[in-house]
Amino acid sequence: xxxxxxxxxxxxxxxxxxxxxxxxxxxxxxxxxxxxxxxxxxxxxxxxxxxxxxxxxxxxxxxxxxxxxxxxxxxxxxxxxxxxxxxxxxxxxxxxxxxxxxxxxxxxxxxxxxxxxxxxxxxxxxxxxxxxxxxxxxxxxxxxxxxxxxxxxxxxxxxxxxxxxxxxxxxxx
Amino acid sequence: xxxxxxxxxxxxxxxxxxxxxxxxxxxxxxxxxxxxxxxxxxxxxxxxxxxxxxxxxxxxxxxxxxxxxxxxxxxxxxxxxxxxxxxxxxxxxxxxxxxxxxxxxxxxxxxxxxxxxxxxxxxxxxxxxxxxxxxxxxxxxxxxxxxxxxxxxxxxxxxxxxxxxxxxxxxxxxxxxxxxxxxxxxxxxxxxxxxxxxxxxxxxxxxxxxxxxxxxxxxxxxxxxxxxxxxxxxxxxxxxxxxxxxxxxxxxxxxxxxxxxxxxxxxxxxxxxxxxxxxxxxxxxxxxxxxxxxxxxxxxxxxxxxxxxxxxxxxxxxxxxxxxxxxxxxxxxxxxxxxxxxxxxxxxxxxxxxxxxxxxxxxxxxxxxxxxxxxxxxxxxxxxxxxxxxxxxxxxxxxxxxxxxxxxxxxxxxxxxxxxxxxxxxxxxxxxxxxxxxxxxxxxxxxxxxxxxxxxxxxxxxxxxxxxxxxxxxxxxxxxxxxxxxxxxx
Ligand SMILES: Cc1cc2nc3c(=O)[nH]c(=O)nc-3n(C[C@H](O)[C@H](O)[C@H](O)COP(=O)(O)O)c2cc1C
Ligand code: SF4
Ligand code: FES
Numbered sequence: 001x002x003x004x005x006x007x008x009x010x011x012x013x014x015x016x017x018x019x020x021x022x023x024x025x026x027x028x029x030x031x032x033x034x035x036x037x038x039x040x041x042x043x044x045x046x047x048x049x050x051x052x053x054x055x056x057x058x059x060x061x062x063x064x065x066x067x068x069x070x071x072x073x074x075x076x077x078x079x080x081x082x083x084x085x086x087x088x089x090x091x092x093x094x095x096x097x098x099x100x101x102x103x104x105x106x107x108x109x110x111x112x113x114x115x116x117x118x119x120x121x122x123x124x125x126x127x128x129x130x131x132x133x134x135x136x137x138x139x140x141x142x143x144x145x146x147x148x149x150x151x152x153x154x155x156x157x158x159x160x161x162x163x164x165x166x167x168x169x170x171x172x173x
Numbered sequence: 174x175x176x177x178x179x180x181x182x183x184x185x186x187x188x189x190x191x192x193x194x195x196x197x198x199x200x201x202x203x204x205x206x207x208x209x210x211x212x213x214x215x216x217x218x219x220x221x222x223x224x225x226x227x228x229x230x231x232x233x234x235x236x237x238x239x240x241x242x243x244x245x246x247x248x249x250x251x252x253x254x255x256x257x258x259x260x261x262x263x264x265x266x267x268x269x270x271x272x273x274x275x276x277x278x279x280x281x282x283x284x285x286x287x288x289x290x291x292x293x294x295x296x297x298x299x300x301x302x303x304x305x306x307x308x309x310x311x312x313x314x315x316x317x318x319x320x321x322x323x324x325x326x327x328x329x330x331x332x333x334x335x336x337x338x339x340x341x342x343x344x345x346x347x348x349x350x351x352x353x354x355x356x357x358x359x360x361x362x363x364x365x366x367x368x369x370x371x372x373x374x375x376x377x378x379x380x381x382x383x384x385x386x387x388x389x390x391x392x393x394x395x396x397x398x399x400x401x402x403x404x405x406x407x408x409x410x411x412x413x414x415x416x417x418x419x420x421x422x423x424x425x426x427x428x429x430x431x432x433x434x435x436x437x438x439x440x441x442x443x444x445x446x447x448x449x450x451x452x453x454x455x456x457x458x459x460x461x462x463x464x465x466x467x468x469x470x471x472x473x474x475x476x477x478x479x480x481x482x483x484x485x486x487x488x489x490x491x492x493x494x495x496x497x498x499x500x501x502x503x504x505x506x507x508x509x510x511x512x513x514x515x516x517x518x519x520x521x522x523x524x525x526x527x528x529x530x531x532x533x534x535x536x537x538x539x540x541x542x543x544x545x546x547x548x549x550x551x552x553x554x555x556x557x558x559x560x561x562x563x564x565x566x567x568x569x570x571x572x573x574x575x576x577x578x579x580x581x582x583x584x585x586x587x588x589x590x591x592x593x594x595x596x597x598x599x600x601x602x603x604x605x606x607x608x609x610x611x612x613x614x615x616x617x618x619x620x621x622x623x624x625x626x627x628x629x630x631x632x633x634x635x636x637x638x639x640x641x642x643x644x645x646x647x648x649x650x651x652x653x654x655x656x657x658x659x660x661x662x663x
Contacts, residue, residue, distance in 0.1 A: 036357030076340035
């Protein structure tokens, strides 16, 4: 038996900089709840994913029941409830990209890292054991003219081939 | 060849046009300055109405008419700029946000001044990180130079504009889904009525407008209604006597992708044909065009027999399709339509918000049937059903004969039609996402039925030559019932 019966998570708190940003954006709305999405984005950027502790913190900030925050987090694909890799790779898989062989790029990444595509309910299967990369399929990224496209964290990469993808991934620390 | 007419995109590629100073050098904000000096808000609304400007986000609804529904005695009122751009095949808003965000701000200024709105939110797609960065920088500059904030240019008009990030849900592009999402909830569309114009964001009157629609406003105000209506085509709607004018005025940012040599955004007068557009985009990549999706993945598909259709709001509607968001996806002879449908149905099955049973269950069901067919496991049993086609009276309808169809194809059509009925244009769901699912499903099936049948019969995907894959025009429900609109003569 382990020493602790319940693993208590370390509480979450905004960094000073994020706190300033939050103070600004909360003023934009007549009701606090409306700041939900930007606040969650801010928190995820700091914490990497939305843990129960983050949800509690956000709920407190916005004066809402935690359940309301959880409700929102589960609805939107961009919020993660489990840890993800340092680099999140989103391969666009919708029709225009499919017509331009996005499949080759996806298969290549799968083989390269020996991982599967992560699903919203199982992020671990698409994450490399060293926690560096998470592979996701994405819906149309509104760049079909330069298909196939892949987003790595905030950066969009265009007109990809497996070789180009290699270069990009290999250049990441 | 049809020439591009760059208005919204005229300065898109000017270096640093995203900065205030360069934007000013190219007459940026001049149209707004002129408007606020010379026109009263009501005059602007009148001009927008007369211009015939139709919303570019998907529904093609008259912007002037939408504005006229907004009650002027309820304060505050809001503008939500729809920059969620997630309809597959559409990518014109992204370029505005990334390269020329001040143009959007100018459009927002004019809209808000006309509508007496003091707060606007730009709901920007979560994945548009660069776009949001550029937009936020532009907003900051606009505040610094007194084009946003209190008492703008000493006119007494106040306006705050904020950007608000989405988080990856397609349904937040639907106007009431967007509003729910902006309020900090799940982006589940609301039952309409009440329409957002009457009760929207924070339960106040709200105008929801696409980026491209708003970007039209500076030019419309600056160059006048007469100039604006001279671009595009105006049809006569003969359901009225005398015929009413049905404007498809202005340019459209056509986004073309798939099997063409030069995919991209082309700004062209509304109303060129699909054939002409493909030519502008460098022609088809491959031998021939097999099919064209004319308005984002939600739009019913066009066969190679239907390429003479004009790509404007009226024509496409009368051809039982739609211009939607203006995302045109071209497929050549090597493409298998069943496979393309599977890709699209996976998208919709993932994106249903889950509120309505027909959509929550029906959409994955449709996907599963198509998946089964693609996997070569389509049910080979057949059933008898009434055959539709050209009747003795020369019209489309029940021919009185029976036809034999594969059970799975009948099931596919029936499930799709129960989400939203393609023939009667009625839907059993809260929002028109239902139509966005059943329209492609039913149109692909009816127009390329031989390819579906071959996949079931042979137990594997078979890509047929174009002529064999396509239902001939005399059996094509949409082609047979199409109406070619006539130009308006007052
Ligand atoms: C499922 C669905 C998705 C939509 N997605 C978008 C979108 O991404 N961007 C957009 O501008 N409009 C979208 N719309 C249309 C909006 O509901 C709304 O009609 C539009 O934003 C109104 O602006 P407009 O009149 O300027 O076009 C979507 C509609 C539906 C039903
Ligand atoms: S039709 Fe679908 S997407 Fe629209 S409200 Fe219903 S369940 Fe949600
Ligand atoms: S389909 Fe990949 S960007 Fe549109």
